[in-house]
Amino acid sequence: xxxxxxxxxxxxxxxxxxxxxxxxxxxxxxxxxxxxxxxxxxxxxxxxxxxxxxxxxxxxxxxxxxxxxxxxxxxxxxxxxxxxxxxxxxxxxxxxxxxxxxxxxxxxxxxxxxxxxxxxxxxxxxxxxxxxxxxxxxxxxxxxxxxxxxxxxxxxxxxxxxxxxxxxxxxxxxxxxxxxxxxxxxxxxxxxxxxxxxxxxxxxxxxxxxxxxxxxxxxxxxxxxxxxxxxxxxxxxxxxxxxxxxxxxxxxxxxxxxxxxxxxxxxxxxxxxxxxxxxxxxxxxxxxxxxxxxxxxxxxxxxxxxxxxxxxxxxxxxxxxxxxxxxxxxxxxxxxxxxxxxxxxxxxxxxxxxxxx
Amino acid sequence: xxxxxxxxxxxxxxxxxxxxxxxxxxxxxxxxxxxxxxxxxxxxxxxxxxxxxxxxxxxxxxxxxxxxxxxxxxxxxxxxxxxxxxxxxxxxxxxxxxxxxxxxxxxxxxxxxxxxxxxxxxxxxxxxxxxxxxxxxxxxxxxxxxxxxxxxxxxxxxxxxxxxxxxxxxxxxxxxxxxxxxxxxxxxxxxxxxxxxxxxxxxxxxxxxxxxxxxxxxxxxxxxxxxxxxxxxxxxxxxxxxxxxxxxxxxxxxxxxxxxxxxxxxxxxxxxxxxxxxxxxxxxxxxxxxxxxxxxxxxxxxxxxxxxxxxxxxxxxxxxxxxxxxxxxxxxxxxxxxxxxxxxxxxxxxxxxxxxx
Numbered sequence: 143x144x145x146x147x148x149x150x151x152x153x154x155x156x157x158x159x160x161x162x163x164x165x166x167x168x169x170x171x172x173x174x175x176x177x178x179x180x181x182x183x184x185x186x187x188x189x190x191x192x193x194x195x196x197x198x199x200x201x202x203x204x205x206x207x208x209x210x211x212x213x214x215x216x217x218x219x220x221x222x223x224x225x226x227x228x229x230x231x232x233x234x235x236x237x238x239x240x241x242x243x244x245x246x247x248x249x250x251x252x253x254x255x256x257x258x259x260x261x262x263x264x265x266x267x268x269x270x271x272x273x274x275x276x277x278x279x280x281x282x283x284x285x286x287x288x289x290x291x292x293x294x295x296x297x298x299x300x301x302x303x304x305x306x307x308x309x310x311x312x313x314x315x316x317x318x319x320x321x322x323x324x325x326x327x328x329x330x331x332x333x334x335x336x337x338x339x340x341x342x343x344x345x346x347x348x349x350x351x352x353x354x355x356x357x358x359x360x361x362x363x364x365x366x367x368x369x370x371x372x373x374x375x376x377x378x379x380x381x382x383x384x385x386x387x388x389x390x391x392x393x394x395x396x397x398x399x400x401x402x403x404x405x406x407x408x409x410x411x412x413x414x415x416x417x418x419x420x421x422x423x424x425x426x427x428x429x430x431x432x433x434x435x436x437x438x439x440x441x442x443x444x445x446x447x448x449x450x451x452x453x454x455x456x457x458x459x460x461x462x463x464x465x466x467x468x469x470x471x472x473x474x475x476x477x478x479x480x481x482x483x484x485x486x487x488x489x490x491x492x493x494x495x496x497x498x499x
Numbered sequence: 500x501x502x503x504x505x506x507x508x509x510x511x512x513x514x515x516x517x518x519x520x521x522x523x524x525x526x527x528x529x530x531x532x533x534x535x536x537x538x539x540x541x542x543x544x545x546x547x548x549x550x551x552x553x554x555x556x557x558x559x560x561x562x563x564x565x566x567x568x569x570x571x572x573x574x575x576x577x578x579x580x581x582x583x584x585x586x587x588x589x590x591x592x593x594x595x596x597x598x599x600x601x602x603x604x605x606x607x608x609x610x611x612x613x614x615x616x617x618x619x620x621x622x623x624x625x626x627x628x629x630x631x632x633x634x635x636x637x638x639x640x641x642x643x644x645x646x647x648x649x650x651x652x653x654x655x656x657x658x659x660x661x662x663x664x665x666x667x668x669x670x671x672x673x674x675x676x677x678x679x680x681x682x683x684x685x686x687x688x689x690x691x692x693x694x695x696x697x698x699x700x701x702x703x704x705x706x707x708x709x710x711x712x713x714x715x716x717x718x719x720x721x722x723x724x725x726x727x728x729x730x731x732x733x734x735x736x737x738x739x740x741x742x743x744x745x746x747x748x749x750x751x752x753x754x755x756x757x758x759x760x761x762x763x764x765x766x767x768x769x770x771x772x773x774x775x776x777x778x779x780x781x782x783x784x785x786x787x788x789x790x791x792x793x794x795x796x797x798x799x800x801x802x803x804x805x806x807x808x809x810x811x812x813x814x815x816x817x818x819x820x821x822x823x824x825x826x827x828x829x830x831x832x833x834x835x836x837x838x839x840x841x842x843x844x845x846x847x848x849x850x851x852x853x854x855x856x
Contacts, residue, residue, distance in 0.1 A: 315721065315724065315725050316724035316725060316727075316742040317716060317720075317721040317724040317725065319742075319743075320712065320715050320716050320724065320742070320746060321716045323712060324709070324712040324713055324715070324716055327709050327712060328685075328709070331688065331689075331705065331709060332688075333690070348688065352681070352684050352685070352688060355677065355680060355681040355684060356681055356713065358677050358681070359674060359677050359678045359681055359717065359803075360716065360717070364672065364674040364802075364803060364805055364808065365805075365807070367672065367673035367674040367677065368672050368673060368674065368808065370673075385673040385676075385677070386676075389677060445721075445802065446716075446721060448721055448722075450722070451721065451725065
């Protein structure tokens with residue numbers, strides 16, 4: 143029976159629709175008997191069907207931040223010009239996920255592993271079958287969304303005209319593998335996790351809290367904390383007097399709402415993202431055959447997708463450009479705390495969208 | 500009864516002597532009835548007693564790395580010229596520590612909190628009473644040793660002629676507090692920890708392992724892992740074929756030898772290091788009154804004592820200089836994996852020691 147978790151509802155995340163793409167066979171051998179993708183759309187598809195933008199989601203995230211922070215009239219991601227489709231990744235808590243299914247063959251600890259490539263194949267099928275889209279003006283995503291963006295550009299070069307991977311890499315790094323391992327251990331070591339068979343995510347509150355504490359030291363930069371940048375971060379009117387309170391209420395507060403199996407599923411996937419799987423391990427070959435016009439957009443203070451890692455990949459993508467985004471928040475700059483960051487994203491995406499391809 | 504742990508022996512750590520400085524009252528109100536400091540010395544004190552160098556130790560460390568990697572004839576820390584005294588910090592497993600005492604008032608979970616200032620006062624008493632030293636040619640330490648170095652220069656300006664804090668700060672940062680909290684949670688959340696009353700450190704193996712995994716993503720840089728720098732790191736002939744094996748055998752292997760209560764004691768102390776405690780919270784005042792000739796020496800790839808944090812403090816120390824050390828390893832560059840790093844340390848310390856004061 144699906145678990146009740148109010149975080150994964152339209153009330154919490156904003157409206158979305160579920161689209162079934164049927165039985166879906168996964169790269170690693172598992173099967174999702176009826177894969178439903180949670181999709182939020184903005185704007186309208188034009189008759190030529192050439193104004194579509196796809197946005198895949200990041201670890202622990204949904205379409206929400208994109209809807210609230212990145213998409214809007216007058217912005218680069220302008221729903222009055224583009225048909226913007228945000229697809230929640232498999233297992234993120236909104237699309238078919240360990241805690242949402244009543245199919246015992248895939249529920250909770252039985253949920254099969256999906257890979258970045260599975261998400262991309264599922265999204266391609268969805269766009270084609272549900273919306274009739276076979277050309278994308280842009281694929282843009284942050285973090286695990288960047289992994290999917292690279293995978294899209296590599297798997298479907300005829301479909302993807304432009305690509306903007308933000309704060310993420312095409313090939314996972316060893317540090318990323320260690321980082322995700324450490325994040326996952328925080329959850330699985332909680333006795334309440336019960337090998338994935340908890341009755342409520344609240345039974346794993348301690349593990350989720352420790353998971354969040356690791357995010358706080360790696361997802362947010364040393365400078366974010368040092369300068370007390372959090373004083374300017376308000377959420378629904380809430381503010382905080384100390385950094386401990388911000389950590390407790392904002393970071394830990396957010397992650398403790400989430401489903402442990404969903405996080406583990408996404409963490410497993412993140413740690414294995416690698417476009418070179420498509421070219422027998424040859425990263426240069428995988429990136430070298432990308433034809434989309436690509437802006438590689440790392441965040442300057444990112445502690446685990448440092449600019450140099452993104453630069454090394456950018457140099458392998460023909461005709462691509464490096465566009466470094468400024469955010470004192472580091473990786474969590476993706477939340478869009480700063481207008482300067484959002485302006486930089488918009489300027490780069492606008493320029494990219496205006497580029498003839 | 501003291502716990503048996505072969506890591507904290509002369510066989511494992513190299514020779515040292517225990518010196519009692521008697522009953523020691525701690526800043527936070529606790530008392531160590533008979534404080535023994537574990538001390539390793541190199542070279543001889545001259546008649547003028549003006550050739551002494553003091554080295555306080557870092558988190559989880561002992562005198563060993565200093566003896567093996569930093570001290571040697573022809574080096575800056577040359578025992579043929581200087582009398583070098585390495586004092587293991589209170590509670591580090593060699594000096595009086597939770598698991599080494601048979602005094603039930605301070606054993607295991609009962610061990611009282613010590614602060615950086617307590618270590619510095621205890622070291623000053625030791626140097627004076629045991630060795631008759633009232634002037635130090637240099638105090639040099641890394642990480643928590645840097646915290647003690649700053650505290651020394653601030654508390655005993657007439658004693659400290661020169662100071663070299665390496666890869667550490669005078670005032671703990673918010674990120675450091677969050678980092679140490681996260682490290683400690685990894686240990687205390689292990690059911691085997693049993694509120695500090697385990698019968699052997701091996702009962703806390705899982706927690707120590709998770710603690711080590713957090714170190715691997717923060718103590719070593721993204722670039723250390725990316726470039727596979729670990730292939731060149733050998734320990735007693737051992738080497739490794741994958742980064743997972745290096746993490747398992749080197750990083751986790753090392754931390755799993757340690758005593759959980761010792762780590763917790765040091766972590767508590769680290770998270771509260773702040774010379775501004777001596778000047779009513781005024782950091783500029785505390786650093787502004789330092790008279791020692793000071794070289795502030797951050798490591799360029801340090802993920803949690805970034806150069807800019809060290810620079811901000813250096814600018815408050817009169818007559819000081821910033822000397823950035825190169826190490827791809829990040830904070831764990833302190834282990835001295837690279838000859839280029841060691842050469843830079845030696846060049847700077849030699850220059851500092853040659854400076855008239």
